[in-house]
Amino acid sequence: MxxxxxxxxxxxxxxxxxxxxxxxxxxxxxxxxxxxxxxxxxxxxxxxxxxxxxxxxxxxxxxxxxxxxxxxxxxxxxxxxxxxxxxxxxxxxxxxxxxxxxxxxxxxxxxxxxxxxxxxxxxxxxxxxxxxxxxxxxxxxxxxxxxxxxxxxxxxxxxxxxxxxxxxxxxxxxxxxxxxLEFDPTAATDSTDAGSAGSLSGSEFLENSRSLFAGAFVLVFAVVTFVGLYYRGVLTYLPELLGDLPAMSGIEPPGGLEELELGDYIYVGLLVAGMAGQYVGGKLTNRVPVARGLVVVFVGLAVLAVAFVPVSGLGIAAVVAYCAVLGFALFAIEPFYQEAVAVYTPPDSRGLSYGYTYLGMFGLGAISIAVGGAVLEYATMAAFFGALAVVALIGAGTALALLARPIPSGIGTGESTAATEDAADD
CATH class of the missing domain: 1.20.1250.20 (MFS general substrate transporter like domains)
Structure with missing residues (x-):
């Protein structure tokens, strides 16, 4: 089209x-x-x-x-x-x-x-x-x-x-x-699948929120929050951690670049690998039950967190390969949690559902930045990545609980496909 x-x-x-x-x-x-x-x-x-x-x-x-x-x-x-x-x-x-x-x-x-x-x-x-x-x-x-x-x-x-x-x-x-730019921001409002307009009163907002969290969305919200905790923690501190690795110390980048800057470019490579992860994850949401996919990726993220310290001592090639895999997995989980919002919430609460999704992902997820900084300051790098592994495993357990919940009726194939496309959004 x-x-x-x-x-x-x-x-x-x-x-x-x-x-x-x-x-x-x-x-x-x-x-x-x-x-x-x-x-x-x-x-x-x-x-x-x-x-x-x-x-x-x-x-x-x-x-x-x-x-x-x-x-x-x-x-x-x-x-x-x-x-x-x-x-x-x-x-x-x-x-x-x-x-x-x-x-x-x-x-x-x-x-x-x-x-x-x-x-x-x-x-x-x-x-x-x-x-x-x-x-x-x-x-x-x-x-x-x-x-x-x-x-x-x-x-x-x-x-x-x-x-x-x-x-x-x-x-x-x-x-x-x-x-x-000139465009009509309401050109699709006559479409049956367009979002409804209008603002909620305070009582309506509270009632809709209460109804939403009374169902399976409470588990989806928890899953998204654990994704946010892992995502924010690892992406915030990885540039600093990469710059301090022994693997960087023996390398003289061209142009007199410092070790820190080499770590920055490896970090960018991780983010580029994440594009492939998000694409593959989006394709898999059409083939794998969303809760099962969440469990698998969470377990993979836990394994990667535990593996960071031993891999960091294996040399620059191992660190680069590790970061590519981490970036792939970190962004591959996004289509799954976006799909979960669409599968486990009613269409008339979809806007509110995605509002809470961003609250969990970016708002509550930021807690790991403050906590992670304290862990790195007063404990060790191994403790930091151990905490991330625990977060991922709890997320996997929450996704397992979601797997046991029945998918609400009334969610058709077209709805799921749209949600998969929405997953490309962060």
Whole structure:
């Protein structure tokens, strides 16, 4: 099916915005390593500060949904793009790590708007939603990979404050481009599968939430939260951990690069491998029961967590191979939990379900950043990865409980296929 002009315009707008959101998000762990040195602070403190920025990225998803209903998704996406860019630019003026915390907090608040607004815009304005959701997910993955790559590369030639400003420029340009685009954000509202408009009253919100968590969604929400804990913990600290590995010490990168920078590029390679993992995971959701797939990937993540310390002593080739497998598995689980939301929730609560999904993934998942920083500061790297393994195993146990729950009636093949395409979104 050929996309209409309206579909193409919305696709360009949301793909660009989705990529920019993750461009900023995954640049932060690269800066974390710099801030440790520049401000001479502990890993525990920096971890707490980064968590302060990441937490509202998820915690703000539910109130952001209310704002989307009131002011419209296009306006909110534009506010998100401009706000994120300005917040990142203010990092250049930060005189202390606490000023960095303030900038990251503002970034997290405005970034939380994107997923409810972007997905709402696609659901109400696009006729061929499956194609646009797939492209939307690919754009997000590109942002995930390009953000840390661009940050690491710019840090080779620029002072970190200038890098923060440079990273803000694409976001501002995207906002200006979005202002010029013309499209109808409600072109698909007559479709029977389009999301319903209108805002919930406080009592309706509480009643719908209570009904949602009374069913199998409570297990889905727990699964997503465990994914978020593992995802945030490993992706936040891996650049620092890779830079400190003995495997890096005997290597002289070209151009006088430091060991830290080599670790950054290995980290980017992990994120690129994640694109393949997400694609394969999305294909498998059509062939494997979603709960069973969650169990298998969680167990794989637990094994990978336990394996990090012994593999890190086997040399650079082993570390690169390990990171490729880790990136593949870490992103392969995303289509499964996105599919689980669609399979185990009723269609008329789907928007609320995905709002809670982002709350668990990005909001509660940020707890592992603060806890992980403390573990690395006061314990060992082995303890850190051991804790991640425990998180993955608890997630596997929760998915096993979900496997025992019957799939609600009324979810057809078409619904499942749409959910698989939604899985490309992060």
């Amino acid at each position: 050929t996309l209409s002009d309206n579909d193409r315009a919305i696709a360009r707008f949301t793909m660009l915005a989705h990529g920019i959101v993750h461009w900023f998000e995954l640049a932060i762990p690269i800066f974390l390593v710099v801030w440790l040195d520049v401000f001479d602070v502990s890993v525990a403190l920096v971890g707490l500060i980064v968590a302060l920025g990441y937490a509202p990225f998820g915690l703000g998803a539910l109130p952001a949904g209310v704002l989307v209903d009131r002011y419209g998704p296009r306006r909110l996406v534009l506010v998100c793009l401009g706000g994120m860019s300005l917040a990142f630019a203010t990092l250049a003026l930060a005189p202390s790590i606490y000023a960095v915390a303030a900038s990251l907090l503002v970034w997290g608040i405005v970034a939380s708007v994107y997923h409810p607004a972007g997905l709402a815009l696609i659901s109400t304005g696009v006729e061929d939603r499956g194609t646009v959701f797939a492209r939307h997910g690919i754009a997000g993955n590109l942002g995930i990979a390009l953000g840390p790559f661009a940050t690491a590369t710019l840090l080779l030639v620029l002072e970190w404050r200038l890098v923060a400003v440079a990273l803000a420029v694409p976001g501002l340009l995207a906002a200006l481009y979005g202002l010029r």
